Amino acid sequence: MDFITPKVNVTAAQQDGLLDFQSPFTIGLSALVAFVFSFLIYVSSSPRIHPKAPAFTSDMTTFLGATGFTTRPWSFWVNSFKESKTGHFSFWLGRRHIVGITGHAARKMFYDHPALDFVSGAIILPFGIHFWPPIHDIFKPGFHGGRSNTFFLRRMVDMMKTEPLAKKLPDLVRDAREGSEVLMVDNSKAVIQPPEIWRTVFKQNVRLLFSNQVADDAQRFRRAVSNVDTLLHTVSHWNVLFSWLPAPSYIRRRLARRELVNLATEVVDERLKRTNCRADDPVQELIDNGDKREHIIEFFASVMFISTTNAHVIAGQLLNIMAIHPEWQEKVYKEIKAVGDAHSHNRDEPLVDKLAKIPLEIWESTVSFPTFDLVLKETIRMWTSFGVTRLNTSSDPIPIPGSDQVIPGNTFVIYNSSEVNFSEELYPNPTTFDPERFTEGREEFRKQPYGFLGWGQGKHPCAGIRWAKLQQITIVAHALALYKWSCCDENGGPDPYAKHRRELDSSKFFVLPPMYAKLEPRDESYYK
Numbered sequence: 001m002d003f004i005t006p007k008v009n010v011t012a013a014q015q016d017g018l019l020d021f022q023s024p025f026t027i028g029l030s031a032l033v034a035f036v037f038s039f040l041i042y043v044s045s046s047p048r049i050h051p052k053a054p055a056f057t058s059d060m061t062t063f064l065g066a067t068g069f070t071t072r073p074w075s076f077w078v079n080s081f082k083e084s085k086t087g088h089f090s091f092w093l094g095r096r097h098i099v100g101i102t103g104h105a106a107r108k109m110f111y112d113h114p115a116l117d118f119v120s121g122a123i124i125l126p127f128g129i130h131f132w133p134p135i136h137d138i139f140k141p142g143f144h145g146g147r148s149n150t151f152f153l154r155r156m157v158d159m160m161k162t163e164p165l166a167k168k169l170p171d172l173v174r175d176a177r178e179g180s181e182v183l184m185v186d187n188s189k190a191v192i193q194p195p196e197i198w199r200t201v202f203k204q205n206v207r208l209l210f211s212n213q214v215a216d217d218a219q220r221f222r223r224a225v226s227n228v229d230t231l232l233h234t235v236s237h238w239n240v241l242f243s244w245l246p247a248p249s250y251i252r253r254r255l256a257r258r259e260l261v262n263l264a265t266e267v268v269d270e271r272l273k274r275t276n277c278r279a280d281d282p283v284q285e286l287i288d289n290g291d292k293r294e295h296i297i298e299f300f301a302s303v304m305f306i307s308t309t310n311a312h313v314i315a316g317q318l319l320n321i322m323a324i325h326p327e328w329q330e331k332v333y334k335e336i337k338a339v340g341d342a343h344s345h346n347r348d349e350p351l352v353d354k355l356a357k358i359p360l361e362i363w364e365s366t367v368s369f370p371t372f373d374l375v376l377k378e379t380i381r382m383w384t385s386f387g388v389t390r391l392n393t394s395s396d397p398i399p400i401p402g403s404d405q406v407i408p409g410n411t412f413v414i415y416n417s418s419e420v421n422f423s424e425e426l427y428p429n430p431t432t433f434d435p436e437r438f439t440e441g442r443e444e445f446r447k448q449p450y451g452f453l454g455w456g457q458g459k460h461p462c463a464g465i466r467w468a469k470l471q472q473i474t475i476v477a478h479a480l481a482l483y484k485w486s487c488c489d490e491n492g493g494p495d496p497y498a499k500h501r502r503e504l505d506s507s508k509f510f511v512l513p514p515m516y517a518k519l520e521p522r523d524e525s526y527y528k
């Protein structure tokens, strides 16, 4: 058989086989180059955007978009704001178009507009568990009337009504006490990091909103702690830019989330099988309601994280602040002691024992702990300063008040609450810890609508506020009843640089700056 050999010019390199287009190496290399090239074309070809969307900030990186949005949230915000003619601006996160708004009129619209959804907005945050699309049905409105209109909110709010709270109060108070007791097992461990208290916050949340069978089961509780820890403290910046990218932090978070679902499934299924005896906890309540198994599991897997997110930061910071500001610590301590003494018939018993006798209405009364209330407000003001996100779930553009610009349909919008929380006008000397700014006659934050954002505002204020306040006072009351707190370095020596620092440009919001506190038992005899 004759073959016709094509005439080709063979170079020396080809003869050596270096440019052999058939080799697996060359094919692989070409595929990689083609992939990278197509990827770059893909990410740099911007989708069409609404002509009235705010102009783009220049504080972005080629191909990636606004990396500063999560890695240096406040300076990114300030740069973009300064550059903008209207105060509002656009930016890219990968190929997602995002609108940033500033100023009080736009802020009010942001918090009040019914089409701006809270849960869908959270998918562009670098932490979290369940907000990966598709959004689960339990977070969709229409389940109920009023503000708590989703399955998730309705069920959660029911668990914080007076009856369940009063019934569980003794156990929740015991958690607060044990959580403080373990901070100092003996005098050799007198130096702690205040954020360690987060396990107590979490235990109380598990007890109130899930089950004693997890809170009191050491092995299950450890599992829950470890996975919620991963979700709260593993930050995935890359996924904010490219939601599909399997970055290691993203994989860790997905696995942690799956473990929480497994845990919830185990507990719920055990209960469904058990027909002869009823437990008295939220798992049983949801089963007795006739709620769908899948909804119940999703609820518990999610509520463990959601209830702990802000609460664990605030509890750690409150204790840190108590250590740094002895004058405020003593005022709060006196209040706690006065309330404890008033509810005990035995004036000689330790204050922690007296605290167990305080009824729910006294813990919750605004007149019981007025100084603590000021301290809590000021702590929250400083520590709820971050990028707040929403998604315009309608296809219609939403006009931005005071401008001719819009938030286009199906577009994410962001407001950075540091603009309010650290405003010189609303909070003079905003970096100074000054609870008195909330006393009558001052209250400078009232100069603007929605001048206090510590519990959110408008359509999506904090749904856990009742329990959150009760939780924080029970934890601080026990921490101060047992110990005098002072700040120190990691060896327990004096720390001349100790200062309450809120780093607005931190790339890891829930990973708190290192801080140490020294504990000194208030009542030595109690430890003998």
Ligand code: HEM
Residues within 6 Å of the ligand: 118, 119, 306, 307, 308, 310, 311, 314, 380, 384, 388, 389, 453, 454, 455, 456, 457, 459, 460, 461, 462, 463, 464, 465, 467, 468, 469, 472
């Ligand atoms: C001191 C502790 C807490 C603080 C400072 C706090 C603060 C906030 C803030 C500022 C928002 C609004 C966020 C936004 O506008 O995007 C919010 C929303 C929310 N909080 Fe809290 N929170 C705390 C504790 C809790 C607890 C313990 C729970 C649950 C038991 C909870 C459940 C929620 C829920 C479900 C929402 C969203 C409401 C909705 O979807 O409409 N929070 N919280």
